Amino acid sequence: MMTDFAERKTVEQVEEGQELAPKFDERGLITAITTDYETGELLMVGYMNKEALKKTIELGEAVYWSRSREVLWHKGANSGLKQKVEELLIDDDQDALWLRVSVEGNASCHVGYRSCFYRKIPIGSEQSEKNKLEFTIHKKSFDPKEVYGDAPNPTKL
16 A cells, blocks of 8 residues: 655656655645546546545546545446546656556546536637537536436536
8 A cells, every 4th residue: 555655856766766755736636637548538627736646546446636625536336427536647747647447437527417528618610609619529428416316516616
């Protein structure tokens, strides 16, 4: 079991070495980009603190830090839509993670869509109404009310 991460000492150690020395931001978080292992489809972007990253490594399942609820969030613990980590990568300066996952239940978004990126922002000549979003996914993978009940939406406005 992992005890702690390496101390960041030199650029060479961080960029070219084999020690895991993640750089967490001023809030103690690191960005975690999550894609489907088979297709490469972008599923979500989340955040991890030290404990979430350690648990993800230990369990082999995605565990995030919920900024809106300020708690650890084991993805799929309530919904059953777990993300099995097939590969976990870290970028060159160790301040961003890439999780390549297999998803149980074929969805990753708490709103019910497969991906959290289900709308696009029209740009340039595509823009018809200022800032009007266009849906790119039109069918939900599950009904959030059936999965989560009448629990309030976890997103703070």
